[in-house]
Amino acid sequence: MTDQHLLAMHHSEVQVSVELETPDVTLNLGPQHPSTHGVLRLIAKVDGEVINEVEPVIGYMHRGYEKLAEVRTYPQIVALVSRIDWVSGYASEVPLMVAVERLMDIVPPDRAQYIRLVLTEMARISSHLVFLSSYPLELGAPTPLMHALRERERILDLIEMVTGGRFHPNFNRVGGVKPAAGAGSNQKKVVQDLPEGFLGQTLAAIQDVVGVCDDMEDLVLGNEIFLERTKGVGIIPVDKALAYGVSGPNLRASGVRFDIRKTDDYLPYDGFDFDIPAGENGDCFDRYWVRLQEIREASKIIRQAVETMPSGDLQAKVPRIIKVPKGEVYVRAENPKGEMGYHVVSEGGRGPYRLKIRSASFSNLSVLPWLLKGQLVPDIIAILGSLDFVLGDVDR
Amino acid sequence: MTALLDNFWVLLALKVLIIAAVVPGVALVFIFAELKISAHMQSRIGPYFAGGRWGWAQPLADGIKFMQKEDLVPEDADRPVFKFAPMVVLMGTLAVFVIVPFSPKLIVRDLDIGVFYALAAGSVTTIGVLMAGWSSANKYSLMGGLRAAAQLIAYELPLVLAVVGVVIQAGTMSMNGIVVAQIEPVFHIGEVAIRLPFLLQGQVIGFAIFMIAALAELNRTPFDMPIAESELVMGYLTEYSGIRFTMFFLAEYAGMFSMSAIAATLFLGGYYLPGVPEGALDVLGPLILMAKVTLLVFIIIWLRWTFPRLREDQLQSLAWRWLIPLALANIAVTAVAKVVL
Numbered sequence: 087m088t089d090q091h092l093l094a095m096h097h098s099e100v101q102v103s104v105e106l107e108t109p110d111v112t113l114n115l116g117p118q119h120p121s122t123h124g125v126l127r128l129i130a131k132v133d134g135e136v137i138n139e140v141e142p143v144i145g146y147m148h149r150g151y152e153k154l155a156e157v158r159t160y161p162q163i164v165a166l167v168s169r170i171d172w173v174s175g176y177a178s179e180v181p182l183m184v185a186v187e188r189l190m191d192i193v194p195p196d197r198a199q200y201i202r203l204v205l206t207e208m209a210r211i212s213s214h215l216v217f218l219s220s221y222p223l224e225l226g227a228p229t230p231l232m233h234a235l236r237e238r239e240r241i242l243d244l245i246e247m248v249t250g251g252r253f254h255p256n257f258n259r260v261g262g263v264k265p266a267a268g269a270g271s272n273q274k275k276v277v278q279d280l281p282e283g284f285l286g287q288t289l290a291a292i293q294d295v296v297g298v299c300d301d302m303e304d305l306v307l308g309n310e311i312f313l314e315r316t317k318g319v320g321i322i323p324v325d326k327a328l329a330y331g332v333s334g335p336n337l338r339a340s341g342v343r344f345d346i347r348k349t350d351d352y353l354p355y356d357g358f359d360f361d362i363p364a365g366e367n368g369d370c371f372d373r374y375w376v377r378l379q380e381i382r383e384a385s386k387i388i389r390q391a392v393e394t395m396p397s398g399d400l401q402a403k404v405p406r407i408i409k410v411p412k413g414e415v416y417v418r419a420e421n422p423k424g425e426m427g428y429h430v431v432s433e434g435g436r437g438p439y440r441l442k443i444r445s446a447s448f449s450n451l452s453v454l455p456w457l458l459k460g461q462l463v464p465d466i467i468a469i470l471g472s473l474d475f476v477l478g479d480v481d482r
Numbered sequence: 483m484t485a486l487l488d489n490f491w492v493l494l495a496l497k498v499l500i501i502a503a504v505v506p507g508v509a510l511v512f513i514f515a516e517l518k519i520s521a522h523m524q525s526r527i528g529p530y531f532a533g534g535r536w537g538w539a540q541p542l543a544d545g546i547k548f549m550q551k552e553d554l555v556p557e558d559a560d561r562p563v564f565k566f567a568p569m570v571v572l573m574g575t576l577a578v579f580v581i582v583p584f585s586p587k588l589i590v591r592d593l594d595i596g597v598f599y600a601l602a603a604g605s606v607t608t609i610g611v612l613m614a615g616w617s618s619a620n621k622y623s624l625m626g627g628l629r630a631a632a633q634l635i636a637y638e639l640p641l642v643l644a645v646v647g648v649v650i651q652a653g654t655m656s657m658n659g660i661v662v663a664q665i666e667p668v669f670h671i672g673e674v675a676i677r678l679p680f681l682l683q684g685q686v687i688g689f690a691i692f693m694i695a696a697l698a699e700l701n702r703t704p705f706d707m708p709i710a711e712s713e714l715v716m717g718y719l720t721e722y723s724g725i726r727f728t729m730f731f732l733a734e735y736a737g738m739f740s741m742s743a744i745a746a747t748l749f750l751g752g753y754y755l756p757g758v759p760e761g762a763l764d765v766l767g768p769l770i771l772m773a774k775v776t777l778l779v780f781i782i783i784w785l786r787w788t789f790p791r792l793r794e795d796q797l798q799s800l801a802w803r804w805l806i807p808l809a810l811a812n813i814a815v816t817a818v819a820k821v822v823l
Binding site: 111113131135219222225226227229231232233236309311312314315415462463464465466467 | 703
């Protein structure tokens with residue numbers, strides 16, 4: 087063999103000896119995994135610790151609420167929808183009732199609207215406190231969990247005081263709020279008013295909630311390792327957020343000051359003074375920070391509502407049998423997780439012909455495959471947790 | 483009696499028995515301490531039922547429960563390796579106690595290369611972890627095992643380098659010798675001899691690096707990526723149950739004990755406390771050492787319940803970009819100071 091041959095062979099070898107092909111490992115996270123918030127399943131193709139592809143598999147929690155609603159009357163559906171997002175069950179009831187009331191041309195009395203508003207904001211606090219507490223846990227810090235859940239218990243107690251339920255209140259009725267138990271006489275509907283001492287206890291509880299927000303700011307946001315893990319991780323740019331239909335705190339963390347409470351009028355928010363906190367970078371840190379600030383804003387709203395709580399009826403005049411005239415309407419609301427919307431199509435019956443539920447978590451989760459590409463395995467959990475979804479809200 | 487104790491084998495058996503009895507016992511106490519301390523940090527009560535007062539028997543009850551459980555081995559697992567792994571981890575941890583001086587005489591073997599031996603024996607545990615991760619036939623276990631190996635490579639270096647400063651200052655690698663070097667008076671104020679542990683003789687950086695690296699060696703938060711419950715389920719522990727899980731669990735707390743004992747000996751004066759007459763050290767020495775160990779273990783527990791966990795690449799960059807250069811600088815400064823002073 088001549089030197090020329092050797093040289094040629096050498097060259098050809100250089101050309102073929104590209105980097106050794108290593109097959110990706112398929113890592114199956116879930117549906118049973120300590121940190122997938124229920125039964126989300128992620129099929130991740132990982133190369134070492136780097137993720138090449140993620141495919142979320144959903145549907146393990148599908149309960150068919152849209153179909154179930156078609157064979158139920160409107161008052162019966164309320165019990166279903168509070169189970170969509172069970173972390174803030176109350177907040178899901180309100181937009182449905184508003185949709186039905188709009189179709190029937192009913193305006194609930196002021197006091198009922200204010201009670202709805204106070205309880206909705208309480209649901210927001212309770213949902214955000216779950217996030218504030220569970221997110222550090224996913225990063226490996228178990229202590230904030232207990233401190234935030236302790237104050238959440240106060241809020242749940244207050245919701246229980248009014249509605250009788252902690253997670254699934256089933257408190258709203260068409261035209262107002264729930265009649266008192268045992269008073270269902272056909273002649274006169276007695277409605278249940280706020281229990282004694284509720285307003286005072288609410289003021290005390292939200293003071294403690296703001297206190298625990300300060301604690302969290304010290305304990306979590308001041309923690310160097312927490313900053314390392316969240317700053318610049320899982321950035322959702324504004325255009326991607328809008329393209330994927332991300333809403334709620336996740337959208338605001340990307341810097342869009344959009345809040346349905348300000349733009350729509352499903353509850354009388356326009357009389358209240360509150361800010362819309364927005365992040366700058368759209369990373370995990372901003373999503374945490376925005377939710378922390380939203381608790382403060384929600385506390386502000388509750389305080390104002392309690393101080394200006396109007397007196398009067400709790401229920402508008404509604405027919406004994408609720409029949410909704412033909413028509414359709416879409417009502418959306420700023421739920422703790424994002425935009426929650428109900429598209430009600432009525433054919434004139436006692437229940438909807440079709441009920442389309444637009445849930446926030448489903449749209450928020452859709453950004454995940456794009457977001458996780460090229461990230462590290464530990465960041466799966468950091469990013470997944472920061473989106474703050476509930477599987478019941480995803481699958482419905 | 484004395485004649486019997488002079489027999490090498492009898493003495494050896496006795497020492498092994500004492501270590502095998504005392505170390506798991508102390509580990510149980512630390513497990514209980516962790517349960518209670520974490521409870522207080524999280525405004526919980528913690529265990530309160532088992533054993534009556536304060537639930538003191540909780541770790542014992544847990545241990546008995548684990549022993550009763552079925553010893554599950556996954557079908558695809560590499561059976562001998564899977565079964566042997568927890569023993570390697572526990573052996574590696576227990577072997578370190580050979581050179582821990584509890585008092586001038588209460589030491590299994592005062593090796594000339596004591597420190598070196600301790601670090602080497604301590605590293606054996608990582609082989610056990612890697613074995614567990616590899617043989618479990620589970621992707622989470624494998625990732626946990628590999629993370630542990632990467633962590634060991636990164637943190638063994640600062641750990642050793644941090645110790646070098648002490649070795650230079652003491653002029654010996656024997657653990658007993660290092661304690662004796664800390665008993666030597668540093669200087670005199672009038673008639674009073676001032677004796678300082680190496681921590682106060684300028685090894686502050688060395689101590690900090692040693693403790694950080696020790697946390698990483700022990701896979702404790704903020705360096706618990708090999709276990710990382712929220713990501714890897716339980717890492718290399720995922721497939722273990724029953725008595726084999728207990729061995730890992732015991733090894734973790736025994737490891738805390740051994741690392742704290744080495745740190746206390748190297749940096750905090752070991753069994754010696756200024757003011758205690760040297761004649762009383764044979765009796766008081768173990769108590770003094772245990773007090774220092776308890777303090778360090780408390781700090782380790784405290785950190786665990788305060789910090790989130792780092793990411794794998796952040797852990798590596800912390801080790802290679804900060805700890806190792808700092809440790810090298812510490813060695814240089816110590817060496818210069820030793821020559822000049």
